[in-house]
Structure formats: structure tokens, C-alpha cells
Amino acid sequence: MSGPIRADAAFIGGGPASLFGALELARAGLKVVIVEDRENLGGTCLNAGCVPSKALREWAIRVDDAVSLGARVDPDEAWRRAVNATERVQSQLFSQLRWLVGQLSENLTLLRGWATITGDRSLRVSLKDGGEAEVSFRYLHIGAGSVDFIPEIPGRELCMTSEDLYAYSRTPRDLPDSMVIVGGGYIGVEMAEILSRFGVKVTLVESADRLLLNMPVDISRAALSLLQRRGVDVRLGYRASAVEVRGDAKVLRAVARDGSAVEVRGDEVLMAVDRRPRLSGYGLEALGLELEGGVRVSEGMRTSVPNVFAAGDVTGRLMLEHAAAKGGLVAARNMLLGRDLYRMSYVDVPQVVYTVPEMGVVGYTEEQLKSMGVKFDVIRYGLQAEAYSLTVGGQEGWVKVLVDESGRVMGAQAFAPDASSILTAFAMAMNSGLDSEGLYWLAVPHPSPMEPITDAFRQA
Numbered sequence: 001m002s003g004p005i006r007a008d009a010a011f012i013g014g015g016p017a018s019l020f021g022a023l024e025l026a027r028a029g030l031k032v033v034i035v036e037d038r039e040n041l042g043g044t045c046l047n048a049g050c051v052p053s054k055a056l057r058e059w060a061i062r063v064d065d066a067v068s069l070g071a072r073v074d075p076d077e078a079w080r081r082a083v084n085a086t087e088r089v090q091s092q093l094f095s096q097l098r099w100l101v102g103q104l105s106e107n108l109t110l111l112r113g114w115a116t117i118t119g120d121r122s123l124r125v126s127l128k129d130g131g132e133a134e135v136s137f138r139y140l141h142i143g144a145g146s147v148d149f150i151p152e153i154p155g156r157e158l159c160m161t162s163e164d165l166y167a168y169s170r171t172p173r174d175l176p177d178s179m180v181i182v183g184g185g186y187i188g189v190e191m192a193e194i195l196s197r198f199g200v201k202v203t204l205v206e207s208a209d210r211l212l213l214n215m216p217v218d219i220s221r222a223a224l225s226l227l228q229r230r231g232v233d234v235r236l237g238y239r240a241s242a243v244e245v246r247g248d249a250k251v252l253r254a255v256a257r258d259g260s261a262v263e264v265r266g267d268e269v270l271m272a273v274d275r276r277p278r279l280s281g282y283g284l285e286a287l288g289l290e291l292e293g294g295v296r297v298s299e300g301m302r303t304s305v306p307n308v309f310a311a312g313d314v315t316g317r318l319m320l321e322h323a324a325a326k327g328g329l330v331a332a333r334n335m336l337l338g339r340d341l342y343r344m345s346y347v348d349v350p351q352v353v354y355t356v357p358e359m360g361v362v363g364y365t366e367e368q369l370k371s372m373g374v375k376f377d378v379i380r381y382g383l384q385a386e387a388y389s390l391t392v393g394g395q396e397g398w399v400k401v402l403v404d405e406s407g408r409v410m411g412a413q414a415f416a417p418d419a420s421s422i423l424t425a426f427a428m429a430m431n432s433g434l435d436s437e438g439l440y441w442l443a444v445p446h447p448s449p450m451e452p453i454t455d456a457f458r459q460a
Contacts, residue, residue, distance in 0.1 A: 005109060007033040009335055010123060010137040012115045012282065015043015017143030017312025017324035021332030023100060026108040028336055033135050034101075034108065035115040035125050040094040040168065041101070044145055044313075045321040048167035051093065053190060054354055055086040056166075060197035061356060075199040079175040082198075090168050111135075117283035120305050139307050139335045142295060143328060144282060146313035149274040155243030158250055159271045162187055176200060176267035180252045182240045183272035184211035186353045189223050191272060193355050196230040203264045204232055205254050207239040212353065216365050218400065219353070222415040226355055238262055243269050277314045292316065300340030301331035309335065311344075323349045348430045350423035357389075357397055358419035362427045363411030369402060376402050376410055379436075381456035383416055387447035392417050399452040401426065407435035418449035425453050436460075 009025055011018035014036030026032045038047055045051060059082030066073050101110055113127040120140065125133040148161040159182075165171060179195055181188045184206030192202045204211075204227065210220040211227075211234070227234055238254035241261070245251075249265045256262070277294035290296045290304040294316025301309045311327030313319045323346060333342040352360035369376050383389040383397035394417050402411040412426035429439060440457040444450045 004134040004136050005033060005111075007031045007109070007135060007137045009033075009139040009141060009332075010115075010135050011035065011141045011143060012117075012123070013043065013143035013145055013312075013314075014038065014041040014110070015143055015145055015312065015324065016045060016321045017043070017145065017310075017314070017328045018141055019043075019097070019143075019328070020325045021141060021311070021328035021335075022108065023104065024329060024332040025336060026104040029107060030336070032108045033111060033137070035111045035113060035123070035135075037112070037114045037128070039112075040090075041097040041110075042093065043143075043321075043324075044163075045324075046090060046093055046097075048163045048170075050321050051090060052086045052166040052168070052171070053162075053187075053194070055089045056082050057190070057194050057354055057356075059085065060194045064197040076175050079198055080173050083171045083173060086171070087168060094168075115282055117286045120287055120307060123283070139309065141328070141331055141335075142284070142303075142308065142310040142314055143312050143324070144278040144284075144314045146275040146319055147278050148271065149276045150271045151240060151273060153240055153242050155245075156271075158243045158245065159269045161271050162191070165191070165270065178202070178249075178266040178268075180205065180250070180264050180266035180269045181272055182206075182252065182254075182269065183274070184208065184223075184234075184236070185214070185272065185274070186212060186351075187275075188272035189227065190354055191270065192227055192232045193230055196227075196232055201266075202232045203235065203266060205235045205238050205240060205252065205264060207237070209237050211236075215351065215353075215361055216367075216413055218398075219359050219361060219413060219415065222359050223353065223355065233264075235262060235264070240271075240273075275313065275319055277316045279314070297327075297344075298340065299343040299345075300334045301327050301344055302334065302340060318346050318349055318351065320349065320351065348427045350420065350427055352420045352423060354420075357394055357415060357417045359413075359415040360419050360423050361411070361413045362423045363409065363430055364402065365411060365413075366402065369410060374404055374410065376404050378402060379456050379460045381452055381459055383452060386451060386455070388449050388451060389417055391447060399456050401436075401456055403436050407437055408433070409435065409439070414452070416449065416452060421449060422453060425450060 008030040010033045011022045063078045113125045116124045178201040181204045192204045211223045212220045241255045242253040250269045252264045295310040309331035312324030330342045330344045350362040379401040381399045397416040400413040409429045414422045442454045
């Protein structure tokens with residue numbers, strides 16, 4: 001490619017933090033460049049995260065249901081079929097994204113390669129097919145995502161990561177008999193349940209004294225109970241210290257706070273400790289941006305350099321696809337206007353753990369409201385008499401809603417079938433100002449997973 005490419009906006013990364021904002025600007029007539037080093041668009045979520053894990057989850061549920069009905073299932077064959085089906089889903093979504101970009105090719109240029117920032121108005125791209133491209137721009141958007149974090153312990157090279165388990169065309173076709181998972185965040189908890197449904201003996205090791213440390217305690221307790229019922233051996237309060245090979249197995253050594261140690265064996269050891277913002281390797285230092293765990297941004301997603309924006313995992317905030325997409329759209333709208341009219345709020349972004357049943361939280365927690373000095377009431381509603389929950393086999397579950405003195409929804413938690421939809425409805429209520437009285441009068445289809453929304457207020 002000869003000659004510099006001039007753009008109104010350049011986007012580093014082709015994941016949700018960049019893609020939807022880039023499409024928005026291209027539709028508005030701006031000249032846009034996206035630089036992506038992966039073969040396919042969609043970021044970690046589509047290539048090696050949210051989408052493949054949820055597709056495998058659906059197959060895991062089918063396998064478990066078949067076994068419960070008395071069917072004989074070969075878990076290894078079921079796993080291979082699940083992986084093939086998952087990759088068909090990914091392939092279709094990759095094609096759809098390529099089509100969307102192609103429809104806007106007059107204004108949108110996709111460069112496949114590695115971007116290096118050379119200044120606040122320029123970057124260089126090492127192209128996958130060889131050669132280089134120079135790009136000059138008015139606005140830069142950083143959506144570089146995040147990377148798996150593996151602790152600096154002996155034997156760390158022996159461990160798998162979620163990328164190794166879920167990455168498109170790289171997912172292992174052979175199912176291990178046993179797996180040690182290090183990390184009790186949502187990735188580790190989801191992995192543990194999925195693998196247990198395929199008959200894998202799973203041990204989960206977490207350094208904290210509870211799972212899902214970034215979620216309310218009630219959610220942590222629900223996750224622990226759920227995994228233990230699935231036969232997962234959960235070891236809390238143990239920090240991984242070393243991994244080694246012994247015979248045909250890998251052995252994880254973990255140490256408790258009191259110095260006592262435990263050794264856990266498995267065919268594989270999977271590290272799901274954390275993900276960290278990708279801050280190196282692409283010339284970020286050339287901008288002199290202020291960092292705060294990740295790239296520090298304003299509510300308008302603007303960095304400390306006025307013409308540079310950032311969104312998604314690279315900011316170190318909620319590392320979720322829908323949060324990244326929302327932040328990227330806020331940035332794009334503000335670029336389009338030339339001022340920060342749009343603001344990013346993380347409060348109304350649901351955080352969901354896709355177990356069975358699902359669980360999660362949106363809005364403020366009780367601890368946060370107390371620290372803010374906000375007076376509130378707690379409405380807790382059990383699902384033991386909910387028709388939909390019972391028909392899909394749920395014998396437990398609950399919804400908790402936090403409302404202020406005026407009846408406004410300030411937060412909600414759910415451990416319920418389709419909790420993702422329930423929490424989305426509460427997010428919509430928070431956004432629209434729909435209060436407890438309005439939710440009381442909603443006519444929700446019966447039976448449906450949404451009924452706890454109204455029933456919680458009617459029973460209160």
C-alpha cells in the first residue's frame with residue numbers, strides 16, 4: 001500500500017470497543033480506519049470468549065439433560081460435536097461482521113495488521129500480507145482489549161488459559177478427564193460448570209475466601225453452592241504457587257494464608273486468575289497518556305490527550321462486551337459532535353455469570369448505597385413458587401431489588417433462569433426512571449422468566 005491513508009478517525013482493535021463506534025462514524029460519512037491483527041473481527045469476545053463459551057454451555061446443558069433422561073452419552077464425542085457447532089456459530093458471526101464492514105467500504109477501511117502509534121495524529125501498520133501502511137487521523141480510538149494474566153510462578157508455561165480453551169479453530173478436540181482451574185471469577189466459575197456437565201472432574205482453586213469477589217456476597221454463596229452440587233471441588237483461600245508435571249498428570253501446588261499447602265492433580269491446569277488491559281506493544285507511550293489501572297478516560301471516553309479516546313478492556317473498567325460496545329458508541333458520538341455531550345455510565349451495565357441458573361447484578365449494591373448515605377429498602381423474592389422456574393427444573397433462585405425512598409430502582413441481583421433478561425429489565429427501569437409502582441403494574445407474560453420482576457413488588 002503506497003501513500004499515507006488519511007482518516008477522520010482511526011480505531012486500534014476490531015472488537016466491540018472499536019467496531020460499533022467505527023460503524024457509527026462511517027454511516028455518518030466520516031472516513032474511518034480500523035486496524036485489527038486477528039484474522040477475524042469481534043475481539044476476544046467472539047474469537048475466544050463470550051460467544052464460544054456460551055455456545056459450549058448450551059451443548060453442556062443438552063448433554064446433562066440427556067444423561068438425566070437416561071440416555072447414554074459419550075462425553076468425548078459430545079465435546080467434539082459441541083466444538084464443531086461452536087465454530088459454526090463463530091464462523092457465521094465473523095461473516096456477518098465482514099458483511100457489515102463491506103457495506104461501508106466507501107468510508108471504512110479495514111487494515112489487517114499490527115498498529116504502532118507514532119504520534120497523536122499518526123500510526124504505522126505492519127500489514128499481515130507484508131509491507132507497511134501509514135495512517136494520519138484527526139481522532140484516535142484505542143480499543144486494544146486485554147490479555148490473560150498468568151502469575152509469575154514456576155511451571156506457568158504448563159498452564160492453559162481461556163484463549164487456549166475457547167479460541168476459534170484452536171479449541172482442543174480431546175476432553176480431559178480432570179481439570180484444575182485457578183481463579184474463581186466469572187470465567188473460572190463458568191468454565192467449571194461447563195466442564196463438569198461434560199463429565200470432567202473439576203477442582204477450582206481461588207485465593208480469596210469466596211468466589212466472584214467483585215459481586216455481592218449472596219451471589220458468591222449461590223455460585224459456591226451451585227458448583228458444589230455439580231461435584232466441583234472448590235478450594236477457597238489458596239494461592240497458586242507452582243505447577244509441575246508428575247507422570248501423566250499436572251500438579252498444582254497452592255498455599256493458604258497460614259502457610260499450609262495443598263497439591264491438586266489434573267490432566268490440565270487452566271489459569272483464569274485475571275485479565276489485564278493491553279497497554280504495551282503498540283506505542284502507547286508515544287502519547288504520554290495518563291494511566292489508572294488502564295487508560296484513564298473521562299465520562300465521555302476521552303483520554304488525557306484531547307483527540308484520543310479509549311473504551312473497553314483497555315480502560316481497566318468492566319471487562320464485558322456490552323460495556324465495551326456502549327463505551328465505544330459514546331466515544332464515537334462525541335467525536336462526531338466535537339464535544340463530550342454523551343456520557344458513559346457503568347452503573348446500569350448488567351454483570352452476568354452464565355451458570356445454570358444464571359446469576360448476576362446491575363446497579364448499586366447495598367454496601368455502595370450505605371457508603372453513599374442513600375436510604376433504601378431491600379425487596380427479596382424467592383422463586384420457589386414461580387411457575388416458569390419450576391417448569392424448567394429450577395428448585396431454587398431469588399431476585400433482590402434495592403429501591404430508594406421514592407421507589408426508584410437503585411440496583412438488583414438475581415439468581416434465576418434467564419437472569420440476564422431480568423437484570424436487563426431492571427437496567428432499563430433505572431435508565432427510564434420506571435419506579436416500583438410502574439414495575440408493580442407491568443403485565444408480564446405467564447409463565448415466563450420475567451415474572452419475578454413484577455411479582456417481587458407485588459409480594460413486597
